Amino acid sequence: MIEFKLPSLGADMDEGTLLEWKVKPGDAVKKGQVIAVVDTAKAAVDVECWQEGRVHELVAAIGEKMPVGALMATLLAAGETAPRRLGAGEAAPAGPAAPPLRRLISPAARKHAQELGVELERIAGTGPHGAVTLEDVEKAAAVPAEPPAAPVPPPAAPAADKAAEMRKAIAAAMSRSKREIPHYYVAEDIPLARALAWLSAENARRPMADRLLPAALLLKAVARALQRYPELNGYWRDGGFVPGERINLGVAVSLRQGGLIAPALLDAAAKPLTQLMQELADLVQRTRTGSLKSSELNEATITVTNLGDQGSHGVFGVIYPPQVALVGFGRVAERPWVDADGGLKALPVVTASLAADHRVSDGHRGALFLRELAELLQHPEELNR
Amino acid sequence: MMTEEEARDVVIETLKNIAPEIAHEDLRHDRPLRYQVDLDSMDWLNFLLGLNKRLGIEIPESDYSRLITLDDVVDYLLSKVG
Numbered sequence: 001m002i003e004f005k006l007p008s009l010g011a012d013m014d015e016g017t018l019l020e021w022k023v024k025p026g027d028a029v030k031k032g033q034v035i036a037v038v039d040t041a042k043a044a045v046d047v048e049c050w051q052e053g054r055v056h057e058l059v060a061a062i063g064e065k066m067p068v069g070a071l072m073a074t075l076l077a078a079g080e081t082a083p084r085r086l087g088a089g090e091a092a093p094a095g096p097a098a099p100p101l102r103r104l105i106s107p108a109a110r111k112h113a114q115e116l117g118v119e120l121e122r123i124a125g126t127g128p129h130g131a132v133t134l135e136d137v138e139k140a141a142a143v144p145a146e147p148p149a150a151p152v153p154p155p156a157a158p159a160a161d162k163a164a165e166m167r168k169a170i171a172a173a174m175s176r177s178k179r180e181i182p183h184y185y186v187a188e189d190i191p192l193a194r195a196l197a198w199l200s201a202e203n204a205r206r207p208m209a210d211r212l213l214p215a216a217l218l219l220k221a222v223a224r225a226l227q228r229y230p231e232l233n234g235y236w237r238d239g240g241f242v243p244g245e246r247i248n249l250g251v252a253v254s255l256r257q258g259g260l261i262a263p264a265l266l267d268a269a270a271k272p273l274t275q276l277m278q279e280l281a282d283l284v285q286r287t288r289t290g291s292l293k294s295s296e297l298n299e300a301t302i303t304v305t306n307l308g309d310q311g312s313h314g315v316f317g318v319i320y321p322p323q324v325a326l327v328g329f330g331r332v333a334e335r336p337w338v339d340a341d342g343g344l345k346a347l348p349v350v351t352a353s354l355a356a357d358h359r360v361s362d363g364h365r366g367a368l369f370l371r372e373l374a375e376l377l378q379h380p381e382e383l384n385r
Numbered sequence: 386m387m388t389e390e391e392a393r394d395v396v397i398e399t400l401k402n403i404a405p406e407i408a409h410e411d412l413r414h415d416r417p418l419r420y421q422v423d424l425d426s427m428d429w430l431n432f433l434l435g436l437n438k439r440l441g442i443e444i445p446e447s448d449y450s451r452l453i454t455l456d457d458v459v460d461y462l463l464s465k466v467g
Contacts (some may be wrong), residue, residue: 200446200447203446204445204446204447208433208434208437208443208444209434209437211430211446213426213427213430214426215426215427254425256404256405256406256423257406280427281427281430281431284427285431308425308426309425309426310419310420310423310424310425
């Protein structure tokens with residue numbers, strides 16, 4: 001039996017309310033299929049399932065609020081048969097019957113739960129393979145039992161409540177970041193004359209719908225630079241650095257009603273600019289209309305914040321835990337620039353910054369990363385590949 | 386042939402697809418549009434793409450400098466379509 005649990009939806013989203021099931025018992029589920037829609041403090045999220053199987057039981061009810069890691073449904077793997085249920089009037093078979101849902105519960109936790117009168121079904125296990133630990137039982141006992149799940153979804157929260165909820169979620173994640181992560185900061189002014197000239201020429205021969213924004217070029221350059229500085233791309237977990245397998249750029253997107261979400265552009269280093277631009281446009285649009293996928297919210301390995309041409313000169317970001325770095329770009333603007341030969345010119349320049357976790361990297365490497373970024377942006381045609 | 390009023394309506398409608406919260410009467414038509422409506426570069430591109438779809442006109446990047454205020458955009462559209 002495969003247990004499908006509410007996946008992590010980012011550091012600032014630790015619980016969700018089930019809005020809709022996209023599958024029913026008996027349906028076949030493919031890897032990556034969206035099987036449920038869950039509302040969080042920030043947005044409604046399409047939750048994907050990464051295991052193949054057939055839906056056995058939908059455990060979570062519509063309207064139910066669940067912590068990350070809570071059991072939502074069970075699936076049967078290929079070749080697995082459903083545990084038989086007893087029909088009405090049918091006698092229980094002799095011998096110990098297998099429970100309909102096998103959960104990993106340590107004997108001590110089970111005993112303790114009995115003593116405390118805690119229902120094991122209500123507890124989300126945090127141990128290995130989702131096992132319910134003694135600590136989980138104690139935590140659950142400390143929280144008063146929740147009333148049974150409402151049969152109908154609760155009415156959508158009014159906009160003001162939603163904004164307050166988002167503010168709270170951002171506050172929690174950012175406070176944690178500043179409490180736990182020893183940030184250091186470095187910055188570099190990067191001339192963009194060549195990059196913008198290349199973009200203009202490129203855009204002049206493209207149809208409007210395929211036009212590239214400077215943001216796409218900046219993101220691609222960040223992804224390429226990270227290939228040489230892998231210590232900036234990944235997570236701080238359990239007291240150590242875990243490098244990201246791919247370079248998934250979390251892109252900070254501000255919402256018109258206030259607040260922000262930083263969904264991931266997956267595998268950004270490997271994608272040509274045109275594709276990256278299309279995916280960026282799609283991601284921004286879906287972020288603003290509230291149709292993100294769970295993988296986009298929990299797979300970013302670093303965040304990039306780009307204030308754009310309406311923003312400030314520069315920005316020094318707060319790292320989004322458990323990530324270990326954040327790259328910031330200010331407004332691209334004409335500024336005085338001293339050339340290698342000592343001549344003074346007005347050039348389009350952007351201030352790039354890096355906020356990084358001092359437990360993982362040092363300012364010297366951080367500065368080298370920004371120099372690499374600056375160098376890559378002097379060869380825009382190479383970023384097109 | 387498009388009248389100035391029709392052009393203005395198209396612009397406002399296209400803008401509302403990007404920024405539904407804008408109140409038409411609060412917009413100063415002779416002041417820079419992007420600051421007033423808080424359009425980032427992606428919003429701006431989507432706004433121009435909206436006009437492109439609606440009216441079938443190409444708006445090259447080299448013309449961006451002529452498109453600062455809402456009045457500018459209306460004049461530009463009239464010069465292209467008119």
